[in-house]
Amino acid sequence: MQLEYIGGFQVFIGVLLRFWPVWIALALVLGASITFKARLGLYGQLFNSYVGVAGVTICLFWLFTAMFASTIAPFNPLAQILVMKDALPGAVEPQSGHTFLFGGDRLARDIFSRMVYGSQIVLVIAPAATMFALMVGITLGLPAGYYGGRVDTILSFLANLVLAFPVILLFYLLVTPGIMDTPIPYAMAGVFFLFPIIFFCTLFYTRYRHRPQLLAIQLGVTLLLGGWIYAGLVFNADPLRIIAIRPNELNIFVAVVFASSPGVFRIVRGLVMDIKTRDYVAAAQTRGESPWYIMLWEVLPNARGPLIVDACLRIGYTTILLGTLGYFGLGLAPESPDWGTAIKEASRLLRSHIHPALPPTIALMSFVLGLNLLADALREQSLKD
Amino acid sequence: MLSFIIRRLGTMALTMLCLTMVVFFMINLEPNLRKLSISQLDMRSSDEHIESWLVRNGYRDNFFVRYGRWLGVVQKQPNINAETGAVTPRFSFCNEPAEPYYGGILQGDFGCSTKFKTTVSAKLWPALAATGKLMFWVMVTMVPVALLIGIFAGMREGSRTDRTLSVASITTTATPEYVSGVIFTVVFASWLGWLNGSAATATSQGLTFYNFTLPVMTMAIYGIGYIARMTRASMVEVMTQQYIRTARLKGLSFNTVVVKHALRNALIAPFTVIMLQFPWLLTGVVIVEVMFRYQGFGFTLVEAAGNNDIDLLLGCSLVSVFVVLFTQLISDVGYAYLNPRIRVQ
Numbered sequence: 001m002q003l004e005y006i007g008g009f010q011v012f013i014g015v016l017l018r019f020w021p022v023w024i025a026l027a028l029v030l031g032a033s034i035t036f037k038a039r040l041g042l043y044g045q046l047f048n049s050y051v052g053v054a055g056v057t058i059c060l061f062w063l064f065t066a067m068f069a070s071t072i073a074p075f076n077p078l079a080q081i082l083v084m085k086d087a088l089p090g091a092v093e094p095q096s097g098h099t100f101l102f103g104g105d106r107l108a109r110d111i112f113s114r115m116v117y118g119s120q121i122v123l124v125i126a127p128a129a130t131m132f133a134l135m136v137g138i139t140l141g142l143p144a145g146y147y148g149g150r151v152d153t154i155l156s157f158l159a160n161l162v163l164a165f166p167v168i169l170l171f172y173l174l175v176t177p178g179i180m181d182t183p184i185p186y187a188m189a190g191v192f193f194l195f196p197i198i199f200f201c202t203l204f205y206t207r208y209r210h211r212p213q214l215l216a217i218q219l220g221v222t223l224l225l226g227g228w229i230y231a232g233l234v235f236n237a238d239p240l241r242i243i244a245i246r247p248n249e250l251n252i253f254v255a256v257v258f259a260s261s262p263g264v265f266r267i268v269r270g271l272v273m274d275i276k277t278r279d280y281v282a283a284a285q286t287r288g289e290s291p292w293y294i295m296l297w298e299v300l301p302n303a304r305g306p307l308i309v310d311a312c313l314r315i316g317y318t319t320i321l322l323g324t325l326g327y328f329g330l331g332l333a334p335e336s337p338d339w340g341t342a343i344k345e346a347s348r349l350l351r352s353h354i355h356p357a358l359p360p361t362i363a364l365m366s367f368v369l370g371l372n373l374l375a376d377a378l379r380e381q382s383l384k385d
Numbered sequence: 386m387l388s389f390i391i392r393r394l395g396t397m398a399l400t401m402l403c404l405t406m407v408v409f410f411m412i413n414l415e416p417n418l419r420k421l422s423i424s425q426l427d428m429r430s431s432d433e434h435i436e437s438w439l440v441r442n443g444y445r446d447n448f449f450v451r452y453g454r455w456l457g458v459v460q461k462q463p464n465i466n467a468e469t470g471a472v473t474p475r476f477s478f479c480n481e482p483a484e485p486y487y488g489g490i491l492q493g494d495f496g497c498s499t500k501f502k503t504t505v506s507a508k509l510w511p512a513l514a515a516t517g518k519l520m521f522w523v524m525v526t527m528v529p530v531a532l533l534i535g536i537f538a539g540m541r542e543g544s545r546t547d548r549t550l551s552v553a554s555i556t557t558t559a560t561p562e563y564v565s566g567v568i569f570t571v572v573f574a575s576w577l578g579w580l581n582g583s584a585a586t587a588t589s590q591g592l593t594f595y596n597f598t599l600p601v602m603t604m605a606i607y608g609i610g611y612i613a614r615m616t617r618a619s620m621v622e623v624m625t626q627q628y629i630r631t632a633r634l635k636g637l638s639f640n641t642v643v644v645k646h647a648l649r650n651a652l653i654a655p656f657t658v659i660m661l662q663f664p665w666l667l668t669g670v671v672i673v674e675v676m677f678r679y680q681g682f683g684f685t686l687v688e689a690a691g692n693n694d695i696d697l698l699l700g701c702s703l704v705s706v707f708v709v710l711f712t713q714l715i716s717d718v719g720y721a722y723l724n725p726r727i728r729v730q
Contacts, residue, residue: 051552157400164400166667166705168683172690173408178416320561327563327672328687340563347567347676354571361564369559376555 058370137264457489535616
């Protein structure tokens with residue numbers, strides 16, 4: 001059967017049109033941000049440089065793409081429409097009349113839809129894993145830097161142990177189908193996901209110790225929310241069935257958190273060692289504040305600049321790690337539309353077809369680039385103060 | 386200085402011991418042992434068959450005994466047939482003796498690869514040599530390019546060259562190997578046809594520009610941006626120093642100041658960064674070698690991990706951990722040597 005094709009220019013217009021919800025959302029957010037940029041603090045300052053605007057735009061673009069994926073993508077990312085096997089970009093699918101804008105892949109799926117849906121996986125796992133890594137790194141890095149001595153020696157040794165592992169070997173050991181039969185991923189998840197709860201409880205306790213009523217509310221909310229998420233993620237026993245995670249996704253999540261938290265630990269430790277020599281820390285010590293109050297309410301807020309920059313870079317790095325996992329076929333299901341898996345599939349067949357390879361590579365690259373530009377602009381702006 | 390190095394070597398040995406124990410634990414988990422025995426027997430083996438194979442080859446012994454055997458502090462045992470009492474070596478393809486013996490890392494024996502049916506040493510060292518060649522060419526291209534970009538960008542902070550080069554280096558850090566590899570293959574192999582999209586021939590027929598440029602280029606590009614940015618930061622800092630101003634006021638030309646006064650001081654920080662790039666390169670090596678089918682260390686590691694080849698995987702992890710820790714040591718010692726203001730305690 002002969003397929004009908006549309007031209008390159010029409011493909012371009014078609015892609016632009018499919019992204020219409022993203023353009024509207026981008027216009028609204030960017031318009032509002034530029035109008036009120038004087039009142040938005042650090043975020044507003046980003047709009048003073050081209051690099052910052054570019055970074056914010058690219059990141060928001062992918063964020064909105066992930067949010068509106070079901071509207072943007074014309075096809076189901078897993079649906080196979082046999083006629084369209086290896087179809088070139090711009091081929092019109094005869095039944096629905098929609099176009100395979102970027103062509104079809106080896107299994108006759110729409111590459112454009114897969115790319116759009118792939119952003120969902122990346123934009124959920126990468127920032128969430130980075131946040132957990134930040135929590136773990138901060139909670140352990142603060143005492144290591146502040147107390148020094150034996151605590152520091154032990155924690156640093158453990159961190160260096162993980163850092164000395166080549167990432168790829170770590171993934172081959174931690175993310176295999178076999179390991180999901182053992183309790184190891186769940187045990188690790190159980191430990192890692194405790195850190196945010198501990199962090200917030202200590203945070204509120206140290207500050208509001210003398211105001212029991214306020215403290216009770218805060219601790220209650222933290223424990224309730226934290227326990228709910230914890231039950232959903234670790235035991236897959238969320239009573240409301242809102243938070244659920246598949247075992248293979250949990251495995252990836254845990255591996256990524258494990259691989260990136262020692263890096264955060266090292267940065268936090270270094271920052272704390274620098275900041276604890278400042279006068280305001282000495283003042284707090286003289287006031288008789290508890291060590292954890294000083295760490296969480298005096299040191300940490302003053303370390304936020306470098307940490308925000310690092311978080312941006314780290315989300316990008318986590319995206320690269322996720323892509324690596326996909327590229328080696330670890331963890332994610334083989335039919336999963338995420339970018340890494342798509343790159344693996346396509347790169348094997350580069351000799352016969354090149355069009356399936358380009359959309360996921362460019363998507364991944366542009367997202368990481370956006371985050372790196374954002375981090376660069378943030379660093380410039382925070383250095384100005 | 387000497388005691389510093391000795392202490393660091395001690396920590397290194399401890400780290401390697403801990404890490405190999407973790408790796409040993411992970412690859413001896415039940416699902417992995419099953420995978421190994423199925424690959425050694427065949428797909429349709431019964432559970433009793435698998436179990437008896439595992440027991441016979443000593444995989445059911447105490448964890449620490451087996452780790453000690455690999456380490457070389459406990460004797461390795463040959464297979465003993467329970468009925469006849471006949472003694473046979475565990476893996477005949479490795480020339481293992483048919484008697485108990487000490488054969489572990491401490492004796493220099495890396496063990497036996499069940500996947501490649503040969504000793505680990507016979508597989509690992511040629512693979513390392515092949516990767517060494519790749520690394521050499523990557524370093525030869527990456528370091529000078531990165532340093533040049535960094536110096537040109539940092540020479541005049543805020544200039545148009547600086548901005549262009551900075552954005553370019555940010556772009557390369559956002560391009561992991563599996564992305565740049567695909568893009569380069571599409572451009573240079575599929576469209577232009579200048580280069581070969583596979584380095585498989587490099588092992589058998591030797592390295593040529595045609596088959597080796599793409600892997601080297603792919604690996605170098607990811608590191609260039611990072612080193613260039615570090616060099617730029619260091620260069621910018623040096624250019625604001627008093628002695629640079631003095632040299633300028635003395636009437637020296639801008640180029641002389643950069644080459645004679647700024648460069649030497651600006652290159653100290655990138656040295657550390659370049660050394661610490663090795664661990665990153667290790668991951669890159671795995672991706673690039675798999676992508677371009679180059680039979681090196683990374684390729685071996687993936688094969689070993691995919692087939693749960695216990696001894697080979699342990700050998701690979703030992704080598705990679707050694708590389709990471711050793712480069713860290715060199716970077717610390719080298720930094721103290723290059724920068725006399727730093728004293729190592």
